[in-house]
Amino acid sequence: MSEPILTATGLTIGFPVKRGIIFQREVARVQAVDGVDLTLHQGETLAIVGESGCGKTTLARGLVRLRDIDAGSITFMGEDITRQRGRPLSDFRRQVTMIFQDPIASLDPRMRIGQSMQEPLDIHSIGMPAERKRKVQEAMERVGLNPEHYNRFPHEFSGGQRQRIGIARAIILEPRVIVCDEPVSALDVSVQAQIVNLLEDLQRDLGLSYIVIAHDLDVVRRLADRVQVMYLGRVVEQGEGEQVYNHPRHPYSKALLSARPIADPKLARSRERIVLQGDVPSPIKPPSGCRFHPRCPVAQASCSAHDPRLEVAADGHGWACAYPLAP
Amino acid sequence: MALLTVKNLRTTFRTDDGPVCAVDGVSLSVDAGQVLGIVGESGCGKSAMSLSIMGLLPTSATVEGSIQLGEHQLVGMPNSELRTLRGSEVAMIFQDPMTSLNPVMTIGWQLEEAVRLHQKVSRREARALAVAGLAAVAIPSPEERLKTYPHELSGGMRQRVMIAMALLNRPRLLIADEPTTALDVTTQAQILELMRDLRSEVDAAIVLITHDLGVVAEVCDEVAVMYAGRIVERASVDELFARPQHPYTWGLLASLPGRNRAGERLHQIVGSPPSLMNPPAGCRFAPRCAMAMDVCRADPAPALTEVAASGAVVACHLDAATRAREGARFASSEDSA
Numbered sequence: 001m002s003e004p005i006l007t008a009t010g011l012t013i014g015f016p017v018k019r020g021i022i023f024q025r026e027v028a029r030v031q032a033v034d035g036v037d038l039t040l041h042q043g044e045t046l047a048i049v050g051e052s053g054c055g056k057t058t059l060a061r062g063l064v065r066l067r068d069i070d071a072g073s074i075t076f077m078g079e080d081i082t083r084q085r086g087r088p089l090s091d092f093r094r095q096v097t098m099i100f101q102d103p104i105a106s107l108d109p110r111m112r113i114g115q116s117m118q119e120p121l122d123i124h125s126i127g128m129p130a131e132r133k134r135k136v137q138e139a140m141e142r143v144g145l146n147p148e149h150y151n152r153f154p155h156e157f158s159g160g161q162r163q164r165i166g167i168a169r170a171i172i173l174e175p176r177v178i179v180c181d182e183p184v185s186a187l188d189v190s191v192q193a194q195i196v197n198l199l200e201d202l203q204r205d206l207g208l209s210y211i212v213i214a215h216d217l218d219v220v221r222r223l224a225d226r227v228q229v230m231y232l233g234r235v236v237e238q239g240e241g242e243q244v245y246n247h248p249r250h251p252y253s254k255a256l257l258s259a260r261p262i263a264d265p266k267l268a269r270s271r272e273r274i275v276l277q278g279d280v281p282s283p284i285k286p287p288s289g290c291r292f293h294p295r296c297p298v299a300q301a302s303c304s305a306h307d308p309r310l311e312v313a314a315d316g317h318g319w320a321c322a323y324p325l326a327p
Numbered sequence: 328m329a330l331l332t333v334k335n336l337r338t339t340f341r342t343d344d345g346p347v348c349a350v351d352g353v354s355l356s357v358d359a360g361q362v363l364g365i366v367g368e369s370g371c372g373k374s375a376m377s378l379s380i381m382g383l384l385p386t387s388a389t390v391e392g393s394i395q396l397g398e399h400q401l402v403g404m405p406n407s408e409l410r411t412l413r414g415s416e417v418a419m420i421f422q423d424p425m426t427s428l429n430p431v432m433t434i435g436w437q438l439e440e441a442v443r444l445h446q447k448v449s450r451r452e453a454r455a456l457a458v459a460g461l462a463a464v465a466i467p468s469p470e471e472r473l474k475t476y477p478h479e480l481s482g483g484m485r486q487r488v489m490i491a492m493a494l495l496n497r498p499r500l501l502i503a504d505e506p507t508t509a510l511d512v513t514t515q516a517q518i519l520e521l522m523r524d525l526r527s528e529v530d531a532a533i534v535l536i537t538h539d540l541g542v543v544a545e546v547c548d549e550v551a552v553m554y555a556g557r558i559v560e561r562a563s564v565d566e567l568f569a570r571p572q573h574p575y576t577w578g579l580l581a582s583l584p585g586r587n588r589a590g591e592r593l594h595q596i597v598g599s600p601p602s603l604m605n606p607p608a609g610c611r612f613a614p615r616c617a618m619a620m621d622v623c624r625a626d627p628a629p630a631l632t633e634v635a636a637s638g639a640v641v642a643c644h645l646d647a648a649t650r651a652r653e654g655a656r657f658a659s660s661e662d663s664a
Contacts, residue, residue, distance in 0.1 A: 261541030
């Protein structure tokens with residue numbers, strides 16, 4: 001396998017829990033991301049999946065240093081950038097960019113889209129102003145937008161086109177890594193397919209590496225080379241797409257996979273389905289032992305006391321479960 | 328006799344730029360105990376249609392045609408009469424339970440209000456009905472839940488409360504507009520399972536509006552596919568997935584990421600849906616259809632016609648043999664194998 005380009009070790013990101021109206025005091029800290037390790041290799045796509053509240057978005061923001069890191073480290077191309085500031089941080093952000101879920105919320109409604117896309121170039125002082133416009137129009141063409149629409153406003157575009165604008169803005173700095181936070185979940189199915197194809201084309205043509213955060217397991221299956229499943233701030237299973245999807249070992253991964261609706265009525269009726277009971281517990285007070293044990297269909301008595309660690313086998317498939325499912 | 332029969336429904340919105348016909352001549356019917364799925368992408372008119380049935384459209388909208396619910400004709404019915412039907416005969420579940428629940432009232436207050444608006448019962452009886460309603464949607468310790476506020480509940484719980492509220496007065500028709508779209512997959516599976524269970528218990532007709540073909544395959548009996556304000560195909564759920572007839576349905580099926588092998592490009596429908604302000608002549612899907620012929624681009628648009636020996640109807644100019652051959656490429660894996 002090629003060189004790792006971005007690695008995180010023991011990444012922990014928390015939020016303060018505050019009480020009081022005038023004299024706010026911190027009464028606890030929620031570990032939204034709790035000791036996550038990940039490695040992204042050159043040219044590959046790593047997906048992070050899980051339900052809302054599992055910490056996947058916080059992790060994404062932490063990886064591009066939009067959130068302060070409580071503990072652990074992030075290394076980009078051999079350099080520790082966990083606490084970098086100023087110039088080195090700015091350089092890092094030029095090479096690791098982000099695509100957001102909601103293309104409407106991430107574009108300034110009063111700014112022409114050309115300007116929106118040009119802003120990263122202005123910030124990083126890349127090229128002369130005249131050259132910048134040309135660069136933006138090249139990027140627009142690359143993502144399938146009409147370069148003549150340079151002077152239009154975001155509301156004049158459909159959802160799919162807005163996501164293309166977001167993608168153009170992310171690639172304009174010629175980054176090495178793009179962190180995509182739910183890149184297609186706000187889009188219609190037919191448009192979703194267009195964006196998935198576009199992301200794949202860009203990866204092939206520009207040699208990009210992706211970290212894709214998503215809750216749609218089918219989109220992830222399609223895009224990702226490797227998958228990490230998160231539950232309450234921790235990685236509970238990781239491996240190649242094939243391993244996790246076809247031979248899940250952690251009961252949570254299996255339940256998550258069996259919960260997705262299948263667009264085939266006969267299969268939908270006949271398949272074995274695990275419907276998890278209850279909701280994801282609050283991360284303010286995570287359950288003792290294995291965090292999944294209160295909802296786990298195969299939990300044993302010892303699961304409430306013993307917290308399993310993520311053990312990764314030589315083939316890269318790893319799971320954090322004391323009683324893993326048969327492969 | 329179908330419980331709900333919609334005939335030639337046309338819903339038009341007046342806008343500053345001229346009239347927009349969001350629903351253009353839709354006809355459909357649902358029987359009690361049946362789930363009809365309406366699939367389509369944003370802007371295809373599926374929500375405008377459900378709001379027309381509920382009579383919840385703003386005054387800028389005009390509804391023409393016929394909506395017959397049991398013995399009631401809903402088109403042209405005065406608002407005061409509609410109000411007594413809503414919540415009792417017809418109920419609706421919306422996509423986002425947080426915006427449909429009152430944030431400053433307890434769950435119990437809201438449920439009891441729904442009961443007392445339509446049934447002459449004492450406060451105590453209303454409370455008992457509310458508790459039973461919550462229990463029916465599998466909410467643990469329902470009596471304590473009555474005292475909670477919406478923000479104290481998770482998204483899945485809120486959606487259960489919405490379903491409980493919709494079912495309190497035993498409606499004959501339940502319209503669910505994207506009921507699981509805002510939920511996580513595991514919660515979605517819980518809610519879909521609940522809907523499957525309820526369907527056999529309450530004997531109501533359910534209209535399920537969704538963009539997700541997976542959800543359709545899981546709970547619906549019949550499916551209508553909508554595109555740009557019109558129904559382009561209607562069939563039983565098995566028939567639709569085994570022998571899809573309309574090129575738009577093919578496109579929807581083919582763009583599902585779960586059905587494609589890695590390495591193969593995802594099928595994409597080129598372009599985007601037309602503006603309803605100025606829809607194309609003839610078949611509205613023709614500009615995006617790979618198999619469009621000259622006849623497709625001219626008025627009149629193809630009418631819904633029956634497909635031999637399946638009970639399905641499709642609005643497409645392609646001949647039956649071509650549709651069967653092409654459709655087979657997009658059928659469910661099991662049937663095509």
